[in-house]
Amino acid sequence: MKTVLETKDLCKNFGGLKAMDSINLDIKDQEIVALIGPNGAGKTTFFNCITGMHQPSSGDVFAIPPQLNQVSLKGKKPNRVTEIGLARTFQNIRxxxxxxxxxxxxxxxxxxxxxxxxxxxxxxxxxxxxxxxxxxxxxxxxxxxxxxxxxxxxxxxxxxxxxxxxxxxxxxxTEPFLLLLDEPAAGMNPQETQELDQLILQIREEKNISILLIEHDMKLVMRISDRIFVMNQGKQIAQGSPGEIQNNKAVIQAYLGEE
Ligand SMILES: Nc1ncnc2c1ncn2[C@@H]1O[C@H](COP(=O)(O)OP(=O)(O)OP(=O)(O)O)[C@@H](O)[C@H]1O
Ligand SMILES: [Mg+2]
Structure with missing residues (x-):
């Protein structure tokens, strides 16, 4: 399957805080990928750095839109990133x-x-x-x-x-090839969340696009994701299928806050 987005050692520092430390994430054509991790892990920072809202401190982001050549998104303004074909929603509705x-x-x-x-x-x-x-x-x-x-x-x-x-x-x-959703189910009740599941699957099916979603609702993540990336304290700690992630020791520890 063709890759549509790839980051290379993407980092973001806020003063002395490494909010994002060497993240290498890739998304394939028509894949649904979840980005999960405890509060403050750096997930929204990742979205901000690939959509031009923040400048990465180092590393790079490459988009490969269908039928087009690879383009670096680093340094591009948000409206240019939208034109290239990435569209996003926000953790706080805007x-x-x-x-x-x-x-x-x-x-x-x-x-x-x-x-x-x-x-x-x-x-x-x-x-x-x-x-x-x-x-x-x-x-x-x-x-x-x-x-x-x-x-x-x-x-x-x-x-x-x-x-x-x-x-x-x-x-x-905006007719994106990649849709980025930051906590789309936040504040929804279980029935509304299940309807959202169906909607996300339907969007992929009808529009033939890729979807990257940040989400805390693990049931939703496990039901619809092809692949899951896990971050904790700015670092990428695991990636794999829903089954692999559910049984990953580092992931369980990150969520339980254990050493
Ligand atoms: N503009 C900013 N200036 C300074 N620090 C920031 C800024 N944005 C984020 N941070 C810090 O970077 C870290 C990562 O924040 P981020 O919002 O990316 O986490 P998150 O994984 O999206 O968390 P949540 O699940 O709570 O939304 C946090 O420690 C946060 O306080
Ligand atoms: Mg966030």
């Missing part, structure tokens, strides 16, 4: 609360449209056609996520689990 559900998804879509500011002002025919396409594309995504009936509600008025789903829909509107 929706535009005062915008409608539909508008939130349309904002995501705009990184793939060609209209410039002038065309929007004069409302050229190309602008109008592209806008119609954007609405249709966004509505289709909302339907997949069971959110179409809320299209014209303000995002901030959605129930919590629906806001989490909307964040994923907005990320997918």
């Amino acid at each position: 929706l535009f609360g005062k915008m409608t559900v539909l508008q939130n998804v349309m904002v995501g879509r705009h990184c793939r449209t060609k209209n410039n500011f002038l065309e929007a002002v004069i409302r050229s025919s190309r602008f109008k056609r592209e806008e119609r396409e954007t609405v249709k594309f966004s509505q289709d995504l909302l339907e997949t996520f069971g959110l179409l009936e809320f299209a014209h509600n303000l995002a901030e008025n959605l129930p919590y689990a629906a806001q989490r789903r909307l964040e994923i829909a907005r990320a997918l509107a």
Whole structure:
């Protein structure tokens, strides 16, 4: 299977703290990979360093988008990383609360449209056609996520689990080849989490993309992951199949906090 993302000895220091120490992680085409580890392990820092929100202290990140050559993401700005084809959600929901559900998804879509500011002002025919396409594309995504009936509600008025789903829909509107989810099940009840399972599997199936998710809900991780990477205190301590990780001594110790 083709690799779509690879990090080489990726490090991030905050002052004297090694938040991330020599991480080598790879993701294959259409794989679902989980990144797990106790609080403060460096998981979100990893996402921030590959999406351009933080500069890595050393090491490198390579993306290999389908049908394109390998490109280093190091030093790229977040919007450029999105254009290359990585999309993410955040541990703390970051929706535009005062915008409608539909508008939130349309904002995501705009990184793939060609209209410039002038065309929007004069409302050229190309602008109008592209806008119609954007609405249709966004509505289709909302339907997949069971959110179409809320299209014209303000995002901030959605129930919590629906806001989490909307964040994923907005990320997918950028048409990524790799979707990064930071604790997508946080705050969900068991039934909502199971629905999320199905949704993540469905996204992979329908969009043919790879998914890397950070998640504390081990049932969800074990149910849907092809492979699991484990971090603890900035270091990579294990990787393997769900079965291998469940029985890994170092992983069990990291979670129980034992020496
Ligand atoms: N911007 C920052 N400045 C300084 N220290 C930071 C910064 N971001 C993260 N850290 C520190 O880096 C370490 C790793 O944090 P990170 O948020 O990556 O952990 P995490 O694995 O995502 O944890 P959690 O499961 O709690 O979300 C922590 O000790 C954290 O306090
Ligand atoms: Mg985190």
